Amino acid sequence: MRNYLAFLKKEIYEYTKTYKLLIMLMVFAVFGITNPLVAKLLPEILGSLKTEGIIMTLPEATAYDAWTQFFKNATQMGLIVMVILFSPVLSSELSRGTLINMLTKGLSRTVVILSKYTCMVVVWTISIALCFGLTYGYTVYLFPAGETANLLFSTFCLWMFGLFLLATLLLAATLTKSNYGCLLITGAVVVACMLVNIIPAAHRYNPISLATDNMGLITDDIEVSSLYCTILISCLLSFLFLTISVLIFRKKQV
């Protein structure tokens, strides 16, 4: 346990020193502020483009539009930025050989993997909470009448998908040597999930539903209970991926 905490501290220190923490927080803060603003300004921008002879009827922007922006940005750019920033999670230390000293001094390899995962999860949680908080605050300010259903649950689903993605990333990092290989495998897993999603029967059991059904949850088109199974499967898969990556890293030549 002491090793775990010490390595966790080192990880957090590394994220602040390599500016990764700052980038994650700033990028998600920018998204958080932009979401309601774009939703509010989009009708006005389109309205100013109006030319003679074209009649455009633009609906008044609502809180839904702000949350559409939030789930669009967070699930696409947000997750992409996160995966890119975290992709050298193992490869940088393996290629520089800085891990060897600690491992030969008796640091358990399980601890290395687990604390790396914990640290990524902590950074992801803070970032998504920041983005959610900013979007929520500004949306309430701009659209006081807006009522949305299942907002927290929908964001929780997105967070859950982030955990799944990070577990995949860590497994990919233990399987490959370079961070490009790691990016490639993670991308391949996401694409595979999207392809599986074409089959309607698989939709309920596919982890990617957590990142695609968010808007349906907010507009109440999708039942909350229909995602319980997906959440369970994502938890199990994340746990499985984490276990496999620990097992692989134990055998891996450093």
Place this chain on the structure above:
Amino acid sequence: MDLAMLKEYLPFLIPLVIAQLALGITALVHVLRHPHYRFGNKVMWACIVMLVQTIGPVVYFAFGRGEE
């Protein structure tokens, strides 16, 4: 966009500009102080970091920065 509208959206624009500038300037300082990159040169990275909002600094720290 007229002045009244600009005033209305000031509480959004100030934090947005601060966040964007913080990212850009941190990356710019890093670009200027660590002149070793995996590819490209100083001028190229300085332009990318300052001109491409949000994505520029991310790309620099993820792919551009060299080993110390």
